[in-house]
Amino acid sequence: MALEIDRVTKRFGAFPAVQSVSLIVAPGEFLALLGPSGSGKTTLLRVVGGLDVPEEGQLRFDAQDMTLTPARERRVGFVFQNYALFRHMTVAQNIAFGLDVRPSSTRPPAREIKRRVQALLARMQLEDMGARYPSQLSGGQRQRVALARALAIEPRILLLDEPFGALDAKVRKGLRQWLRTLHDEMKLTTIMVTHDQEEALALADRVAIMNAGRIEQVGTARELRETPATPFVRDFLDDTPSHAQGSGI
Numbered sequence: 001m002a003l004e005i006d007r008v009t010k011r012f013g014a015f016p017a018v019q020s021v022s023l024i025v026a027p028g029e030f031l032a033l034l035g036p037s038g039s040g041k042t043t044l045l046r047v048v049g050g051l052d053v054p055e056e057g058q059l060r061f062d063a064q065d066m067t068l069t070p071a072r073e074r075r076v077g078f079v080f081q082n083y084a085l086f087r088h089m090t091v092a093q094n095i096a097f098g099l100d101v102r103p104s105s106t107r108p109p110a111r112e113i114k115r116r117v118q119a120l121l122a123r124m125q126l127e128d129m130g131a132r133y134p135s136q137l138s139g140g141q142r143q144r145v146a147l148a149r150a151l152a153i154e155p156r157i158l159l160l161d162e163p164f165g166a167l168d169a170k171v172r173k174g175l176r177q178w179l180r181t182l183h184d185e186m187k188l189t190t191i192m193v194t195h196d197q198e199e200a201l202a203l204a205d206r207v208a209i210m211n212a213g214r215i216e217q218v219g220t221a222r223e224l225r226e227t228p229a230t231p232f233v234r235d236f237l238d239d240t241p242s243h244a245q246g247s248g249i
């Protein structure tokens with residue numbers, strides 16, 4: 001699905017957390033959103049997901065205006081940092097949640113939900129863990145359950161806000177490669193917020209750099225490094241560790 005963010009502004013009181021942001025994400029694209037703390041990354045994702053309504057601008061999914069469409073009608077998959085699974089539900093019940101809560105007119109039959117959950121468990125390499133509770137899983141396994149839960153509704157766009165923030169570097173590296181493969185195989189359109197520049201540059205087709213509520217530049221890792229549009233972009237990427245620059249991406 002193609003996503004168009006067209007001059008979107010979201011204010012909290014008088015404070016513009018997102019200021020006239022325009023961005024087009026192509027069908028099947030994996031876009032990383034980078035920027036300092038407080039620059040508006042989460043707010044922008046919340047606007048796309050329908051958790052916040054912008055004061056100005058328009059959002060389009062495949063050219064269709066979605067600006068005022070309620071979140072549950074957008075078919076957006078969300079995974080947040082430190083994403084809390086429902087502790088009193090099993091892994092399988094967590095994954096099925098987004099389907100189970102649908103009104104009966106749009107809810108798939110129980111056996112179809114079961115089939116989807118089983119397929120997702122297999123894809124997440126969690127086949128035998130459907131009956132476990134979140135407390136019985138490792139951090140990386142929990143993150144994969146959170147992803148499976150987001151994918152169960154067959155989202156048109158996947159929004160990830162620091163999905164691996166709580167994990168150690170090694171687990172993170174394994175999971176991110178796995179996520180990119182999943183994105184390609186399922187033909188998802190994905191926006192992922194990360195603080196980790198190396199992760200963004202290694203994983204995404206394009207990277208958008210945010211600063212003070214605005215997008216300073218969008219481009220491939222190479223474009224951003226070779227032709228930074230603003231001093232901010234140049235300085236921000238200069239801080240990236242040199243081993244990431246040598247990765248050939």
Ligand SMILES: Nc1ncnc2c1ncn2[C@@H]1O[C@H](COP(=O)(O)OP(=O)(O)OP(=O)(O)O)[C@@H](O)[C@H]1O
Pocket residue numbers: 012017035036037038039040041042043044
């Ligand atoms: N509900 C809210 N009410 C008031 N101000 C808010 C609210 N949510 C966010 N803000 C402010 O909007 C700005 C952008 O916040 P946002 O959470 O989008 O930043 P971020 O880029 O995701 O930062 P981080 O990397 O720390 O997660 C911040 O200055 C924040 O304090």
Ligand SMILES: [Mg+2]
Pocket residue numbers: 041042043161
């Ligand atoms: Mg945030």
